[in-house]
Amino acid sequence: MEFKSQSGNTYYYDGEIGIAFPSNLITNKPISENPSQMKEIPAAEKNTDDLLFYSRYLEKINRIRPKHEAAKPKKKLTTEEIKPLILRQALHQIILGVTEDCNLRCRYCIYSEAYPHSRNRTKKKMDFSTAKKALDYYVSLFLEGREYNPVRRPSVAFYGGEPLMNFELIQKCVLYLETTYPELDFIFMFTTNGTLLTKDKEDFLMEHGFYVNFSIDGPKEEHDRNRVYPGNKGSFSDMMKNVRRFMTEWPNRCGALCVFDYKTNPFELDAFFGRSDIPRLTVVNMPSDLEGCTYYDQFSPGEIEAFQKTMDIAFRDFLEHGTYGAGAHSFFSQLFAISSSQSLYTAVVLASREQDIFPYSGACIPGRKIFVDPKGIFHICERINQYFPIGNVETGLNFQDIATLINGYNEHLDSCESCVINKECGKCFVNFAGNGSFKNASALCKNEKCRLRDQFSQVFTIGEVRPDQLNILVKDHYTWLSKKSPVSGGD
């Protein structure tokens, strides 16, 4: 796959090795016609300097190229193989969906009407009996799994809806775990819209070492465009009152999750997230574009084009001036360097993927996170729809169902073997999940190469101008993420 940086350099992405080469490194197009350059080359090779280099280089690279073997039938996982895999590779976090209720009506919420395949908001709340069973089960598996993976820490996240609408349950769960399992060093975290975070609640959360992710979309006008109460009143003022107070005491115990769209002014976001009273950006994302999503229907082609032009200007400024506002934490650093380079930096080069459970895509093994809904049903994560349960609080994880899910998922990756970007792919169960069955990759992945080409173009352009900056930003970001949570990012 070829792509160009903004300077006009052409790169060739080699899907077998998993990196992109400058294309004049691996083609026999001479780089320089200047014969004076050949002075130091031995006489016998004088006229073939460049050609010799290319042929030698290709021979060298081919030595690490994976050997093409005859296609083997894909191995299906058995139920017996699943449990040890989960004990070793999974169990990084249990996420309790403490309520499906929310005091806001954010327009891009995946539980809104814009997402027909997801559940809608309900008044359902988890009760303590369900939460206790889920936590006890998670801890029992975690303890059993220590013999397989001794370095993991147990992590409990509280999710909604708005989890503060069932704060009493969060309190009970934390006190129960700390009392029942005093020898375990739990990580507690939750994601909130911030509007209900009173001082009392904040004190409790901080006393128990929580890490808090605030959903903040930017300055008032931007935030209030989508993050609204029923009746469309914006939530910015209520959220900021609490976030400011939180930040005066606990600036290192929180982060911001930002969602933007084609109506966003990126310069305003960059200035906003550079402020010292705003939590550090953890993730920037556009609203999920899952199958059937109607959120994007509101944008006209003109709006999309105007936004892209603004982003081009922002990118040129970013290249010229380096980072903005908050330096490595800035919106533009996140957007241009960290988000865009994610495929590049998460790709596994030379080493094989874990256990070959998923020969393609970026899926986690089910059970890496266990999302528990208010009724006590276990799901692969908090983002997947309700049609792919993996167990429940009464009977625990269903290893047979998990084996079936993995095998079924892999069968639907029908176009991945020949896909040049299969080492870079970040798609997972969430992307392929339909109404009870998986969609084929061949039907869903049509724009992936274009998307990745654009990302690579951006990242390689930054790398040409500022060779060190990319590594510094990425290292800084992932070091920070690893300190706050055992499962990177947040939702």
Place this chain on the structure above:
Amino acid sequence: MYFRLNPECYYIKGAKNGAIYDIIDGKIYALTHEESKTIDTCEENQEVNPGDPFLLGLKHLVIGNFYPQKTFIEKIRWGSPIGDYQEGTPPLLITAILELGNECDRSCWYCGQRGISRSRGCLGCNIWQEDGTPLSVERWKDLIVELSHLQCMSLLIKGGDLTKDWEKTREILEFASGHSKKIFLIGHREHFSQEQLEYLGNNATLILQTDTLSIIENRHTYLFPQDYAELSEESGNVPENILIDIVSRTFTPLEPGSPLTSKKKIFKTNAFQFTHNNRLHPCLANSITIAWNGEVLPCPMMRNYSLGNIRDRKLWTFLKGTKDSVQEFWNISLASLDKCRMCEFRYACSDCRALEIAKTGDLHGKVLCDYDPSKGIWRQPAA
């Protein structure tokens, strides 16, 4: 014109000079101070003279190339670069060394019980003057199961004369064969009858200690002790299946040019080793030793660094990644040692902590090296 090192070539800076690591060819190119400055310029994407004979030479070696514009070079690597930051990834356990016994009737001059230092002592059969009672066969079996849960890639079985309790050796070896794909077994050649050798050879890869080069066969690997005081130029000229084990009480006088201190310490590199050595100790990392009496050690030669006894504890408790676990030793990368930190060869150099401790008394000490990175000079042997 610009010049950039290829995706497989890494430039590593030292205090004075730099080195280029080619992780495909495995070669390490030591640069002079001037050459290092030139590569600094190149890697910062600054313009260079296209007629520079040094850069043309690098191109000829297929290490780098000229580009008409500023170019970004994505590096070839092992794994994912953000893997290091992902907390909770299970530890990679490549080797577990299991000392099944501590008995032997031989009195080899180089045996560990004499408190002697050996460059490859970890591969010797050795017994020790230590207290304790041997672990039971059942505990060894449980341990082997625990190792398989941790996906330990290979077992190295040793511990004095393994024929002293031949039934125990057989029982554990056969059990291990059902749980591990790769098993090495170490003993003195003279411990074993031909029949025992046949049996062991069918169940494990053998490394045999010997003092007699004349008995060496091609089918096994041999460990041959060489007195440090008698080392000569020819000492290293042996067939590939013979490992020379340099033995001394004090390694004194520590003359420059010895295999323990010279450029011979620098090994060929590769993608895995380069990535690994960036973070971890080149030898201690990814291994654990269980002594005959249950003591858990970072290395069979570091007897004073016990992490505790496995008799009443599960193996995972020694691998938690906390201060009291074996990873504390794994994490002693050469970049964390004062002398090595500024050395351009720090990601390709071998290092024996047991020998350095014997010489300096310090877990982080370093004297077995002829190179002075601050001056970029190797100490030379006297003429």
